[in-house]
Amino acid sequence: MLFTLFWTFFKIGLFTFGGGYAMIPFIHSYAVEKFKWITDDEFLDIIAIAESTPGPIAINSATYIGYKLKGVKGSAFATLGVVLPSVIVITLISMFFMQFRDNQYVEFAFQGIRIGVAVLVLNAAIRMYKKLEKTPLAYVMMVIALLIILFDVLPVILLIAIGGVVGIVNQLIKLRGEAK
Amino acid sequence: MSIKLLFELFLTFFKIGLFTFGGGYAMIPLMSDEVVSKGWLLSEQLMDFIAISESTPGPFAINMATFVGYNQQGIIGAIMATLGVVLPSFIIILIIAKAFHKFASNKYVVGFLSGVKPVVVGIIFAVALTFLLKSIFNIDIMNILDIEFHWSSLLIFAVVFGMSRIWKKLHPVYIVLVSGIMGLIIYGFIL
Known part of the structure; x- marks a missing residue:
């Protein structure tokens, strides 16, 4: 087994x-x-x-x-x-x-492939965006996260942790509202 | 072999x-923060490796860890x-399988994820934007006026992005192949 x-x-x-x-x-x-x-x-x-x-x-x-x-x-x-x-x-x-990485032609191919990789990541982002539950708070958090990473303001781990805490607080407030 | 470096790889x-x-x-x-900053990987190598990982079996995380570990400390490094x-x-799933049957509907878990998800989407958009600027215009976001542009890069982008939008289920390996062949022909033989 x-x-x-x-x-x-x-x-x-x-x-x-x-x-x-x-x-x-x-x-x-x-x-x-x-x-x-x-x-x-x-x-x-x-x-x-x-x-x-x-x-x-x-x-x-x-x-x-x-x-x-x-x-x-x-x-x-x-x-x-x-x-x-x-x-x-x-x-x-x-x-x-x-060992082939230093080959000139392999480097040319990889110059193209890097564009392909950018497309793959862009598509992954679009796919995940479509699945996202689109509340106003989610939009704000998404845009702030984008800017923070783009301009390298905070470490990623800290950013994810902050996102999680905001999510928990928001969820608890929502549940309290529903209970009343 | 350095025990200290092996431990650092693991951690x-x-x-x-x-x-x-x-x-x-x-x-x-996260790789940029933790691995590129330590000098274990160049940011171009990170991009190249994404392509390799999409064209080989297994999850990206495992492939990346094996690759960086191997380059630093050989096979033992790869394993660590x-x-x-x-x-x-492994540990988290074991705990959940043992103790929390309703894990995915727990209010803290639901709340945590509702906050993490939009952040992750934002992060991935930022990565896509950084990669696009770098690979098409050779721009670093911190140095935005230094543009070096070739129509050919935009052409490769238009072709592979168009392909991936028309055939939604297209496997990533084809994107890698087409952009690689176009790169080879355009940069190697035309330019």
Whole structure:
């Protein structure tokens, strides 16, 4: 069982290019459909939890599913499985590919690729903006965060922590208002 | 091999893992704060590595940790940095799986996330803007008058951005490929 967990998450880690959200359908087809380790409802819960906690969604779901099936040992095996392909592939790339980085033509290609990367990040921002619950407070916080990072005013960690505290205070005020 | 540096790698990526909400790209400014400032990575390398990570298996956070760790301290460094970035998620999820069944609907969690989400979206827009200015106009935001512009960069932007808007489900690896091929042809052979 531990080996099946490890091997399944190893495959999930190996075949999802582009990381994070690309993994969700793979995890669903193995953990829900093929092995019936978790139900559809549990799967949705896991996604909700993974989105509410820090860290990559792949790690979060591997840890959760592993724990449910085989306790702490299960989560260790599942997480190791999902991490290992990245570690192996990136180590190989660091060893070999980086030697080509000084090649003139590779540099030309990367000059173009940096524009592609800017587009990828822009698209991610647009995608997340569409999913955002658009309250006036959310708009204000988004714009302030944008300016703070753009002009490098505060460390990112502090900014995220402040955002969280403002969110909690706002939520408590809202709940108190509803109670009255 | 330096034990001190290994520990620093572990601790730095632990911090990054602990504060990364909202997926890989939200990590980028955190990487700038914690990794570029330490001289472990150049900001161009960070951009190049995003492309490599989108074209290889696995989550960005793991790929980044392995890459930086390997470059600093070889395979042991890669393992320490990866362990660091994974552990916060691992520990937090174990606690939740054990103790909080209603975690995602807890009022503090809901409140915290309602504040963190718009901040993260703002952060990612800022990263996108910084990258666009840098890659198309070669502008540093702190030095905005120093513009160096080529029509060709704008052309590459228009093509790949157009592609990604027309085919919404297009895999990132195609964006990397097309912009790379265009870069090679335009900068290598035309200019």
